[in-house]
Each structure stands twice: as C-alpha cells, then as structure tokens.
Amino acid sequence: MALVHVIANQKGGVGKTTLAVNLGAVTYDVLVNPEPILRAAAEAVGDPESPVMVASTDPQASSVWWSRRVERQGGLPFDFAQIDDPRDLGKLRSLHYEHIFVDTPGSLEDERILQAALDECDDVLVPMVPEPLCYDPTARTIESVIGPRGIPYRVVVNSWDPRDGVPDLKQTAQFIQRKGWPMCNTVIRRYKLHARASAEGLVVTQYPRNRVAMEAREDFFRLALEMGFGGGAAVPPKSGPSSLEEV
Ligand SMILES: Nc1ncnc2c1ncn2[C@@H]1O[C@H](COP(=O)(O)OP(=O)(O)OP(=O)(O)O)[C@@H](O)[C@H]1O
Ligand SMILES: [Mg+2]
Known part of the structure; x- marks a missing residue:
C-alpha cells in the first residue's frame, strides 16, 4: 500500500511541480541505500523497484516535458507516471510504492482532476509563494476544496528569497496563522539554481556538489x-502490483 501525497494549489506557478519532483528525489535518496554494496545486498533479498513514484495529473503536462528532459540526462531516480484518466488515481494506493507524490494542475478549470486526486490521497501539501497575490487563490483552494473533505494538509512557503528580507515571509506566515492553517516549519528558499535545474531537467539530488547547491537541496x-x-x-514491500496496467 502506498501513501499518496497530493501537491495542490489552484494558483499557478507556486511550485507544485518543483515540490513534487524534488520531494520524490530526496525521499528516494533517503529510502534507497546510496552505498552500492549495501544497495546490492538489499536488492538480493528484495525488489529493486523504486519505493517512490511521482505522478503528474496536469493536462498541460509540463512535468512530462520535464521528465523527458531528465531521461536524456541520465534518468529520474524515481518512477514517473503521467495520469490522463482521473479514474486511474483510484489505483495509486494499491501500487507497491512507499510514497507517491501527485502533482496537480494549477488552474480552476482543472478542478475536476484536483477533486479526483483528493478522493484518493492520504494528505495534501499546499505550496504558496510569499506574495499577497497568492493569498486569495490559496484560501479558495484550502477553504473550498481541501478543507471540507477533512483531509490532513499543510501549507509550505516556497520561493522565499532571503535577500528580500523577512517582511514578505512574516506577512505570509501571519496570514497563514490568522487563517488557522497548519504550516510547515520548513521554508523552501528561492534559488536560481532550481529554476535553471527544472529547465535542464535535473532534480535536487542531481545538483553539483557545491555549497549553493547543497543549501538549495537542504530545504x-x-x-x-x-x-x-x-x-x-x-x-519496498513486494506485495501489490507495480504498474497501473496490472491493477
Ligand atoms: N524555490 C524555488 N526557487 C527558484 N525557482 C523556483 C522555486 N520553486 C519554483 N520555481 C520556479 O518557478 C516556476 C514555477 O514553478 P512550478 O512549475 O513548480 O510551479 P507549479 O505550481 O507547478 O506551476 P503550474 O501551476 O503552472 O503547474 C518554475 O520555473 C520553477 O522552476
Ligand atoms: Mg506544475
């Protein structure tokens, strides 16, 4: 049985895809032993399949374009699926992954897809950027779409630039607190590297080993x-099918 985490905000461009693929990457990195010798030993007694899947439900499919880029650069660490039929979302939980991160569309028109993803998830992560323009659309998503379902959710502030100082971050945190929304302690900082990496199709665990990249990855x-x-x-546990076709 997989735990299904939906990344949602009907405001576009707040980092849903960035969070989905990079949470997939770091979770994979932690769950799969990076030491080749230990990894080989683990595979000898079990299934070498990835314990992590990232699924895109965005019909605009920028993440599919993105995943093709990554394929050309040596591959994504986790398994990736593009889900075009929302009914397939119901099958995710029975796949034999430990964690599935579901990227959702960033527009009101695609609410049916978001609703279908929420039908079959364990929790929701709601990224928002520290800008007042993001407040109302985020409130709508939480108060009209996620909240009424009673699914556990948390808001995470993404793309905060420390060089801008704390006022925007503070104002956003106060807005979230006033709303009474649960908020992550972690703030994902804004790094040019993230935007460049997504254009190049790299996930954080594939960044170069320099100081800035380490800081960016740390978040x-x-x-x-x-x-x-x-x-x-x-x-990963061996029980359960490994692909949507087998379900
Ligand atoms: N922490 C960050 N630092 C720098 N750039 C970021 C960060 N998070 C996201 N970006 C960039 O911002 C842009 C929008 O991010 P992303 O595509 O992840 O948002 P989204 O919510 O999935 O958008 P959409 O609603 O269109 O699907 C991308 O170019 C991405 O590389
Ligand atoms: Mg996206």
Missing part, C-alpha cells in the same frame, strides 16, 4: 524530514 531534505517521508524500510 527539500528538511521538508521531507518534517513530513516524515524518510521512515520505512529500504526495500
């Missing part, structure tokens, strides 16, 4: 740690 590890994604066995 996603922190978020995954805070959300509790790193727990569980290094080898």
Whole structure:
C-alpha cells in the first residue's frame, strides 16, 4: 500500500511541480541505500523497484516535458507516471510504492482532476509563494476544496528569497496563522539554481556538489524530514502490483 501525497494549489506557478519532483528525489535518496554494496545486498533479498513514484495529473503536462528532459540526462531516480484518466488515481494506493507524490494542475478549470486526486490521497501539501497575490487563490483552494473533505494538509512557503528580507515571509506566515492553517516549519528558499535545474531537467539530488547547491537541496531534505517521508524500510514491500496496467 502506498501513501499518496497530493501537491495542490489552484494558483499557478507556486511550485507544485518543483515540490513534487524534488520531494520524490530526496525521499528516494533517503529510502534507497546510496552505498552500492549495501544497495546490492538489499536488492538480493528484495525488489529493486523504486519505493517512490511521482505522478503528474496536469493536462498541460509540463512535468512530462520535464521528465523527458531528465531521461536524456541520465534518468529520474524515481518512477514517473503521467495520469490522463482521473479514474486511474483510484489505483495509486494499491501500487507497491512507499510514497507517491501527485502533482496537480494549477488552474480552476482543472478542478475536476484536483477533486479526483483528493478522493484518493492520504494528505495534501499546499505550496504558496510569499506574495499577497497568492493569498486569495490559496484560501479558495484550502477553504473550498481541501478543507471540507477533512483531509490532513499543510501549507509550505516556497520561493522565499532571503535577500528580500523577512517582511514578505512574516506577512505570509501571519496570514497563514490568522487563517488557522497548519504550516510547515520548513521554508523552501528561492534559488536560481532550481529554476535553471527544472529547465535542464535535473532534480535536487542531481545538483553539483557545491555549497549553493547543497543549501538549495537542504530545504527539500528538511521538508521531507518534517513530513516524515524518510521512515520505512529500504526495500519496498513486494506485495501489490507495480504498474497501473496490472491493477
Ligand atoms: N524555490 C524555488 N526557487 C527558484 N525557482 C523556483 C522555486 N520553486 C519554483 N520555481 C520556479 O518557478 C516556476 C514555477 O514553478 P512550478 O512549475 O513548480 O510551479 P507549479 O505550481 O507547478 O506551476 P503550474 O501551476 O503552472 O503547474 C518554475 O520555473 C520553477 O522552476
Ligand atoms: Mg506544475
């Protein structure tokens, strides 16, 4: 049985796809033993399949374009699926992954897809950027779409630029607190590197090993740690089908 995490905000461009793929990447990195010798030992007794899947439900499919880019650059660490038929979302939980991150569309027109994703999830992560323009659309998503369902959710501030100072971040945190929404302690900082990497099709665990890249990557590890994604066995449970076709 997989835990299904939906990344949702009907405001476009707040980082849903960035969070989905990079949480997938760091969760994979933690769950799959990076030491080749230990990894080989784990595979000898179990299934070498990825414990992590990222699924895109966005009909605009920028993440599919993105995943093709990554394929050309040595591949994504996790499994990736484009889901065109919302009915397939109901099958995700029975797949033999530990965690599935579901990227959703960033527009009101595609609310049917978002609703279908929420029908079959364990929790929701709502990214928002620290800008007043983002407040109302985020409130709509939480108060009209996620909240009434009673699904656990958390808001995470993404794309905060420390060079702008704390006022925007503080104002956004106060807005979230006034609303009474649960908020992640982790803030994902804005790094040019993230925007460049998505254009090049790289996930954070594929960034170069320099100081800035390490800092940029750290935010996603922190978020995954805070959300509790790193727990569980290094080898995925063998029960259950491994693809949507088998369900
Ligand atoms: N923390 C960050 N630092 C720098 N750039 C970022 C960060 N988060 C997202 N971006 C960039 O902002 C843009 C929008 O991000 P992304 O595509 O993840 O948003 P989205 O919510 O999925 O958008 P849509 O609603 O259109 O699907 C992308 O170019 C992405 O690279
Ligand atoms: Mg997106």
